[in-house]
Amino acid sequence: MAKDQHSPVRIVQITDTHLYSEESGTLLKMNTKHSFEQVLELVRMHDSLPDLILGTGDIAQDASEPAYEYFKSSIGMLKAPFMWLPGNHDNALLMRSLAEGTSAAHKHMQLGHWLIVMLDTSVDGQVHGALSEDELAFLSAQLEASEFSDSVDHVLVSMHHNPVKGTAGWMKDIGLQNPRKFWETAKTSSKLRAIVYGHIHQELDFEFEGIRCLCTPSTCIQFKPGVVNFALDKMNPGYRNLMLNSDGSIETQVIRVADEQLEPDFSSGGY
Template structure:
């Protein structure tokens, strides 16, 4: 019998080398550890962890080493991609000898394609030609499998003026590549620190809360939301359907600086 695969998306932890590190007042190490504990309580048998960027806030080797050690109790394979706060070289140093950076992962009749949407020294994203080529090759090679695509920046509008300026700048190129393929089941991202799940032009776009501070949805200017840290499970079913659920930490009084005007 064909099996379903359980993925856990962990995104935007914004870790530091120091355990005292914060983002907008929240201790990011503490919040990630609470998320990992929650995953352990709620999800058994994880087939793959998707870590979709902004793993570090300070870009340090120490932060990536911390991340690896914090998710290790989940006892699951992991794939990671950088976000705009990350340092590719330091991630590569920590990933040496692992398969964390593999772009293509086959899971039964599913294929997960992880792309790098980072533009060095910019907050917005773009899918460079080599990333678009990786996607094209995967789509041409795996026409008989269901496809899940993941990268850090959002490729569609979040109806939020400030955040839509820092999404994927060449989303139109992405749309042209994916348009002919009806086996693409979802495109998932991080970056926006909020949950969304929409279908646009026949394609499903999913974003996932940060494991630390959340951003106010559909807001013209930068704003911090009071929702708790979260993660997402994605169940890839053998018939091509995806069941997905966001779980959040509630009832914990996190220290957050709501006066901040940006991050």
């Protein structure tokens, strides 16, 4: 995609929308369509025409075609290319077939000097994630090609599951189950600048193995960090914007719905 060499690449990450085929669908009593629409309104207010919108999994709670079509048409109104990848609640095959003929059919995209790589960490029927041999080979090939590329200076990897353990006790087994293989591959790159993900419904920005890790809140319910048992956080839904600079630095903010209280069922023991 043509892009001025030195202008920053602007990305909006939207994650864990948990949409249903029914408009009235709720997750722990929060209407996920309503909260998604509130977040899209925020994107329209804050981020004029990003270069790319990343949908990082758990797009649909019920893995239904109407939920994916609704996501696609809503995102389409933002008039920017989008890419998506599956989470534990998604149907990866269905998402692939619905993406045909759109920008979301791609697993990688170059924007300016940045290469964006999308990984599928979903495992059929499981909450946890894993990278298959094929996905690891894909990542390895992308990173190796970028090392030898004159036009790619920086790489951003995107996935659903957390590649570093979550901070709550109940989260310890729901992240990426083969993180060692992932990090071994990641560390072969001199150009990998950051990993963006969702899944644990909270805002995180830290460094691991010298690589920046950015976790983004869901557009619906929020998980409380640092607790032993499942608990919802009182933070409002949101999204992340990312400014990928040509020198490899990243400026990023999480922007949350303000004012209105979108209250889920705080007494719930799980989701």
